[in-house]
Each structure stands twice: as C-alpha cells, then as structure tokens.
Amino acid sequence: MRISTLLQVPEATDMYNNSKRDWLGSFVVAALGAGVITSFAVSQGQSPLEGLGITAIAALAAVAIDCLL
Numbered sequence: 740m741r742i743s744t745l746l747q748v749p750e751a752t753d754m755y756n757n758s759k760r761d762w763l764g765s766f767v768v769a770a771l772g773a774g775v776i777t778s779f780a781v782s783q784g785q786s787p788l789e790g791l792g793i794t795a796i797a798a799l800a801a802v803a804i805d806c807l808l
Contacts, residue, residue: 765802770795773798
C-alpha cells in the first residue's frame with residue numbers, strides 16, 4: 740500500500756484541476772470592480788446609462804478571460 744493512500748495526499752495535478760467555475764461570482768466581482776471606476780466617471784459628468792454599459796461590458800470581458808484561463 741502506498742503512503743499517499745494512507746495519508747490521503749492529493750496528487751499534484753489535482754491542485755490545478757479547477758473544473759468548477761463560479762460564473763456568477765466572477766461576474767459580480769468584475770462588475771463591482773468596474774462599477775467603482777464607472778461611478779467616478781459618472782460623478783465627473785458621464786451619462787449613467789453609458790456607465791452601466793461600460794460596467795456590463797467590462798464584467799463580461801472579465802468572465803470571458805476567466806473562462807479562457
């Protein structure tokens with residue numbers, strides 16, 4: 740019997756096998772980050788609707804990049 744079986748040590752590749760993705764969590768975090776910058780731009784006179792669009796595009800791009808990595 741192997742010692743790793745007795746100690747339940749995970750294989751080295753198991754650490755990097757992150758097949759479970761939290762799409763909603765990634766989207767919320769990205770939207771909050773983009774929303775902070777966008778709220779500053781809106782406070783400087785940018786249209787709120789345009790600011791929401793920029794936030795949505797930035798959040799979608801961040802989730803897409805997270806998916807590809």
